Amino acid sequence: MTETALTTAYVETPVFFDAGDHSLFGILTLPPGGRARSGLIILPGGGALLTVNRNRMSVRICREIAAFGYAGLRMDYHGAGDSTGSIGEFRLDRPFVDDVIAGVRYLQSVGVERVVLAGSCFGGRTALSTAARLDNVDAVIVIATALRDYAFGEVKSLVKARSWSLGRYIREMLRPGRFKGLRHRRTRRAYALYARSKLRVMAAGVPGVRRAVASRPTGTEEISPSFEEPLRALAARGVPVRFLYGTEDGFYTDEYRAAAAGALADVLDEGRGVVELALVPGRLHGLTTVAAQDAVVDDVVRWAAAHPQADDGVDGDGGS
Amino acid sequence: VTVDRAIVTSATSIADDGSVERAEFTGKPGDRVFTYLHRPASTPRGAVLICSPLHGEFTRNYRREVLLARALARHGLAALRFHYRFTGNSDGDGANLTFESMRDDALAGLDRLRAEVPSVPLFLVGTRWGALVAASAAAAGPDVAVVLWEPLLDSSRFFKEAFRRRLVRDVRRDVEAPASGRALETRLEAGEGVDVVAHRIDPALYRSALGRTLEAELGSTPRHVLVVQVTPTGSVRPDLGRLLARWDEADLRVDVEILHGDHMAWLGEDRFEDEAAQTRTHELIDLTARWISERVEGAS
Numbered sequence: 001m002t003e004t005a006l007t008t009a010y011v012e013t014p015v016f017f018d019a020g021d022h023s024l025f026g027i028l029t030l031p032p033g034g035r036a037r038s039g040l041i042i043l044p045g046g047g048a049l050l051t052v053n054r055n056r057m058s059v060r061i062c063r064e065i066a067a068f069g070y071a072g073l074r075m076d077y078h079g080a081g082d083s084t085g086s087i088g089e090f091r092l093d094r095p096f097v098d099d100v101i102a103g104v105r106y107l108q109s110v111g112v113e114r115v116v117l118a119g120s121c122f123g124g125r126t127a128l129s130t131a132a133r134l135d136n137v138d139a140v141i142v143i144a145t146a147l148r149d150y151a152f153g154e155v156k157s158l159v160k161a162r163s164w165s166l167g168r169y170i171r172e173m174l175r176p177g178r179f180k181g182l183r184h185r186r187t188r189r190a191y192a193l194y195a196r197s198k199l200r201v202m203a204a205g206v207p208g209v210r211r212a213v214a215s216r217p218t219g220t221e222e223i224s225p226s227f228e229e230p231l232r233a234l235a236a237r238g239v240p241v242r243f244l245y246g247t248e249d250g251f252y253t254d255e256y257r258a259a260a261a262g263a264l265a266d267v268l269d270e271g272r273g274v275v276e277l278a279l280v281p282g283r284l285h286g287l288t289t290v291a292a293q294d295a296v297v298d299d300v301v302r303w304a305a306a307h308p309q310a311d312d313g314v315d316g317d318g319g320s
Numbered sequence: 321v322t323v324d325r326a327i328v329t330s331a332t333s334i335a336d337d338g339s340v341e342r343a344e345f346t347g348k349p350g351d352r353v354f355t356y357l358h359r360p361a362s363t364p365r366g367a368v369l370i371c372s373p374l375h376g377e378f379t380r381n382y383r384r385e386v387l388l389a390r391a392l393a394r395h396g397l398a399a400l401r402f403h404y405r406f407t408g409n410s411d412g413d414g415a416n417l418t419f420e421s422m423r424d425d426a427l428a429g430l431d432r433l434r435a436e437v438p439s440v441p442l443f444l445v446g447t448r449w450g451a452l453v454a455a456s457a458a459a460a461g462p463d464v465a466v467v468l469w470e471p472l473l474d475s476s477r478f479f480k481e482a483f484r485r486r487l488v489r490d491v492r493r494d495v496e497a498p499a500s501g502r503a504l505e506t507r508l509e510a511g512e513g514v515d516v517v518a519h520r521i522d523p524a525l526y527r528s529a530l531g532r533t534l535e536a537e538l539g540s541t542p543r544h545v546l547v548v549q550v551t552p553t554g555s556v557r558p559d560l561g562r563l564l565a566r567w568d569e570a571d572l573r574v575d576v577e578i579l580h581g582d583h584m585a586w587l588g589e590d591r592f593e594d595e596a597a598q599t600r601t602h603e604l605i606d607l608t609a610r611w612i613s614e615r616v617e618g619a620s
Contacts, residue, residue: 012329012345012409013345014330014343014344015331016333016343023335025333048379050382051409052408054379054518055375055518055519055520059408059409081382081383082341082356084335286518287518288517289517290518290519290520
């Protein structure tokens, strides 16, 4: 049985599509006329692996951009949400490109010819890598995304390694509850990560050792090839890439600014008209405040409003 | 799905084991509930409605509920999951969410199951806040058994924990004047929403939920109940223990399962863990599916 359900502002339907052996789940939101030639796929980061994203951000984005003629697809990666499969490994340098290509192909199958890919954190890296593999991407929106490669939880351990004294580490280590944690494999892994991060930060401060550390950078100290290569490919093709950060995001203050002034100066130069940087006050990464979520939703919707799409029965300036 | 020809609001997927999953928006435009029905390959011998927790816990528990529903289908049981109106993929603005609207959605879910899978034993599964909703919906009929994962015994506990999380976050971020729990309560009482770490609690939900307890919501009608508690101590929490004693006196047939591990605190850290390595999740799902299966066999 199928039913018709039109709301005043959008039309929505759940969808399944295949990506390799997996059946992926998504929700397609269309403008009131039920068709669109351009679509936006919004990809979550690792903290909220779900179609709705953190606090329904993806729901809001998809429903609001429908007013500007866009189809919106919010989708679950394989092994997440309502999709099948399981995620064996979750790494920034191994984005789920095949999943998103399957999403793009699905959109094409329903008449959505051009796409914009947007994502936060892991989703941003996935958007970049996927866009470089496709020729029907009009733009990429990369939200609070690392330029370097971190393991899940590594950012927090590095922040602690830089801000906590050795004495604080020892005091934290000796707290009674810590010993109980040793019984759990996951907690043991976390302890090891914190210890490694502190040792590395300390070693980098020792003359002589500093050079050795710098000459053998880890994934947390160099720009990831899985960030740089797709970005360069997109820049060469003139595909617009919009970076959105909070002014207090470490990925912006420590990584993006350094890259823009150094290794990626040629690509991140806004004067070339390909890369665009947008900043909002505060911290976006993790999207752990409603204010951060609102800022992201507003930015993406404003971007869509500035690039309205027209289609049969849908006015370019809205229509609802 | 051909969008050009018809606007459809449902989609169906058939799994390798022959079970069928149907995602669907039900209800009137602007008031639709997102539902997801799992039907086993064989004729269902029982049906289960899954009531999710709220906010950050909704996200953290989501995959567990998906895996539970798939496991239930493998046991020959139908399962219906849904997003409360004003949350998730359902329609509406979060400001309108109330305890009553959640209970109404759960009752609609039970009606849907009775229509889709008539004349089979019915079960409700609820986690944390979802346990309060499941208990409240179950109270509307004596024939429904209930599974409660880490149930909230009192709605005020949910708010207190949320406020404490926010305080911790503010202190960690060196916020100048972190809001105390009392200050946040005052704001809610004055009709103002509050941000509690990535989510917003609105006055309508706060007011509608105040004073609600699991004991009062479930009532004293004899029924089968399974309570699952995840605890690092290996023993039942004292407050839960006292409630279990009272239920025992009231002739509710209550089973308790203890899973050893960290408490599933809502708004906890987001940590990715390989699904295959989540032994506690698999244990939780296995014991729940087994318990429900045994009750179905007992009923037949």
